[in-house]
Amino acid sequence: MKLIIAAIKPFKLEEVREALTAIGVxxxxxTEVKGFGSQSGHTEIYRGAEYAVNFVPKVKLEIxxxxxxxxxxxxxxxxxxxTDKIGDGKILVLDVTHAVRVRTGETNEDAL
Ligand SMILES: Nc1ncnc2c1ncn2[C@@H]1O[C@H](COP(=O)(O)OP(=O)(O)OP(=O)(O)O)[C@@H](O)[C@H]1O
Ligand SMILES: [Mg+2]
Structure with a gap:
């Protein structure tokens, strides 16, 4: 099993959810999160250099x-x-060693 963690733009959540359910997720x-990537959040130019002024809201998916x-x-x-614009997000993939469906006690892929 794998755990996919994705940070995406919040307005894309519904479209991504629909696309994922369509392939069987x-x-x-x-989770609503804030974060930054390579631009260190919103940036502004001050004396020729870019400074981070904020964290940018994102939605985090864990699947x-x-x-x-x-x-x-x-x-x-x-x-x-x-969207082809900066801040479109990041996707990470981790190994999962164990999963349990609480109601039935099913484990691993049967629990997903
Ligand atoms: N190295 C990282 N580790 C954990 N989370 C990250 C990392 N980089 C980005 N994120 C998360 O992903 C969100 C979106 O990142 P973002 O798309 O801006 O990445 P980027 O590398 O700067 O790409 P781009 O140049 O397209 O903006 C961040 O707000 C943060 O929540
Ligand atoms: Mg960025």
Whole structure:
């Protein structure tokens, strides 16, 4: 199993959720976060240099899937969240060693 963590632009959340459910993703965690990437958040020019002035709001998705689905999920997020402007987001993929569905006690891929 893999855990895909993605930071995306908030206005893209609904479109990404629809695209992911269309390829069979059945669950995800969604959190409003703030962050910055290579531009250090909003930047402004002061005496010729860029200074970070703020963190930028993003939505964080956490999606556990069978390893066989991970590439498709990453590709779907990447294409759906893309606007070609800075701050489109970041996608990370981690290994998951164990999962449990609390109601039934099912484990691992049966629990997802
Ligand atoms: N190295 C990182 N580690 C953890 N989270 C990150 C990292 N880089 C970016 N993020 C998260 O992703 C969000 C979006 O990052 P962003 O898209 O601006 O990355 P970038 O590398 O600056 O790309 P771009 O040049 O397209 O803006 C950040 O607000 C933050 O929440
Ligand atoms: Mg950036």
């Amino acid at each position: 059945r669950g995800m965690m969604v 556990a899937v069978a390893a066989s689905m991970a590439d498709q999920v990453v590709e779907t997020i990447a294409t759906t969240a893309k």
